[in-house]
Every structure is written in structure tokens, then in C-alpha cells.
Amino acid sequence: MYFAALLARTEDGWEASDTELDDVETLSDLADLAREAAPEEDTVLVLIEQEDAWFGVVRIDGEEDPRIYVSDAAAAARSSYGEILLTDELLGREPGDDVPDLDALVDLDGTEDGEDEDEEDDDTESGGTSAEAVPHGPVGDASVLDDLGVSEKELKALSADAVTEIAEALGASEVLETVR
Known part of the structure; x- marks a missing residue:
């Protein structure tokens, strides 16, 4: 309540x-x-x-x-x-930090499971999830x-x-x- x-x-x-x-x-x-x-x-x-x-x-x-x-x-x-x-300012982050990279989602072709782990690490470092932020x-x-x-x-x-x-x-x- x-x-x-x-x-x-x-x-x-x-x-x-x-x-x-x-x-x-x-x-x-x-x-x-x-x-x-x-x-x-x-x-x-x-x-x-x-x-x-x-x-x-x-x-x-x-x-x-x-x-x-x-x-x-x-x-x-x-x-x-x-x-x-x-707000982003209150949380000390740049606006949109926890927003997924929409350009990366556009090119999904269903074979993403086989991507290198390094690429996944880069995604986490650049934006992360809202829970992490x-x-x-x-x-x-x-x-x-x-x-x-x-x-x-x-x-x-x-x-x-x-x-x-x-x-x-x-x-x-x-x-x-x-x-x-």
C-alpha cells in the first residue's frame, strides 16, 4: 500500500x-x-x-x-x-544506460546462442540490466x-x-x- x-x-x-x-x-x-x-x-x-x-x-x-x-x-x-x-542522475548513470541496445536486437537471426562469451561480457559492461544499475x-x-x-x-x-x-x-x- x-x-x-x-x-x-x-x-x-x-x-x-x-x-x-x-x-x-x-x-x-x-x-x-x-x-x-x-x-x-x-x-x-x-x-x-x-x-x-x-x-x-x-x-x-x-x-x-x-x-x-x-x-x-x-x-x-x-x-x-x-x-x-x-532518475538517471540520482543513480549516477548516463541516460539510457539500462536500456537494451535496440540496434543489436534488430539483427537477431536466431543463431545468437552460439556467440562468443566475450561479446556477452561487453554487453554487460556497457549497459547491464536495470537490477544491476x-x-x-x-x-x-x-x-x-x-x-x-x-x-x-x-x-x-x-x-x-x-x-x-x-x-x-x-x-x-x-x-x-x-x-x-
């Missing part, structure tokens, strides 16, 4: 809103959605969690690029919402909440109920509960 919420910091404190991610296909879409929730280029946090598997924090400050932290990239990679957060464990900016009272060490140590724990640390647990 997933839960996603937006927390927008305003002059009066944090405002929370439940967010539907069904129409969000890219990180850019998510950032636009978050910016719409902020009355004036205030800080907006998008908190996403999949029960007992992983959580993600996306921070948008005005028009700056989103800052992202994902607690377990491998678990998030198996989730459509997690895939939105796991996504590390187990946290990725991204672990200091994303430092100035808001959640240190890098605390963020990395959060439990399965991370979204609630983050909201408590921010003083936003009551507003988050209203949308949960």
Missing part, C-alpha cells in the same frame, strides 16, 4: 494535502504538482512511502531542481511511484531535511513508518494525520 502527501511550508506553519500520483509520470510532473501546492515559492516536501518497503522525500524550493532521497533504491525500482524518483540501500541527498531538523543520520535510521516520523520532527504530524 502506498501513501503520498505534500507538505508545504507557509508563514503559518506546515500545510498538508493528500496527493494522487496516478497522473504523475515523471519527476518534472511531480515537481510541477508540488509547486502548485505552494502559495509562494515556499518549500514543499513530497513524502511517499510503500508500506515496510521504502520511502522517498522530494524537496522543492521554488524553481530550484528537486532534491531527492530514497531509502531503498532497489525496492523503489520495483514500484511505479519509485521509478519516478529514480539500481543499488540496494539509500540513494540521493540524505541531507535534504538537515535545515528542517532531520539530520542525515536520523533520515537514514528511520523505520517503516518514516513519513510519520518525518512529520513529527517537522512539527507537522497533526496536519499530516488530517490527510492520511
Whole structure:
């Protein structure tokens, strides 16, 4: 089960809103959605969690690029919402690294089983599979909440109920509960 919420910091404190991610296909879409929730280029946090598997924090400050932290990239990679957060940049790879070489697939004639092992090794080194490209464990900016009272060490140590724990640390647990 997933839960996603937006927390927008305003002059009066944090405002929370439940967010539907069904129409969000890219990180850019998510950032636009978050910016719409902020009355004036205030800080907006998008908190996403999949029960007992992983959580993600996306921070948008005005028009700056989103800052992202994902607690377990491998678990998030198996989730459509997690895939939105796991950009090539976040994973430290060039765009398309885990995409198969389509030109090589065009010339398949059914005799590929007899190819040299050296050629197979070259394919693995050049692209690899998406499972190899996504590390187990946290990725991204672990200091994303430092100035808001959640240190890098605390963020990395959060439990399965991370979204609630983050909201408590921010003083936003009551507003988050209203949308949960």
C-alpha cells in the first residue's frame, strides 16, 4: 500500500494535502504538482512511502531542481511511484544506460546462442540490466531535511513508518494525520 502527501511550508506553519500520483509520470510532473501546492515559492516536501518497503522525500524550493532521497533504491525500482524518483542522475548513470541496445536486437537471426562469451561480457559492461544499475540501500541527498531538523543520520535510521516520523520532527504530524 502506498501513501503520498505534500507538505508545504507557509508563514503559518506546515500545510498538508493528500496527493494522487496516478497522473504523475515523471519527476518534472511531480515537481510541477508540488509547486502548485505552494502559495509562494515556499518549500514543499513530497513524502511517499510503500508500506515496510521504502520511502522517498522530494524537496522543492521554488524553481530550484528537486532534491531527492530514497531509502531503498532497489525496492523503489520495483514500484511505479519509485521509478519516478529514480532518475538517471540520482543513480549516477548516463541516460539510457539500462536500456537494451535496440540496434543489436534488430539483427537477431536466431543463431545468437552460439556467440562468443566475450561479446556477452561487453554487453554487460556497457549497459547491464536495470537490477544491476539500481543499488540496494539509500540513494540521493540524505541531507535534504538537515535545515528542517532531520539530520542525515536520523533520515537514514528511520523505520517503516518514516513519513510519520518525518512529520513529527517537522512539527507537522497533526496536519499530516488530517490527510492520511
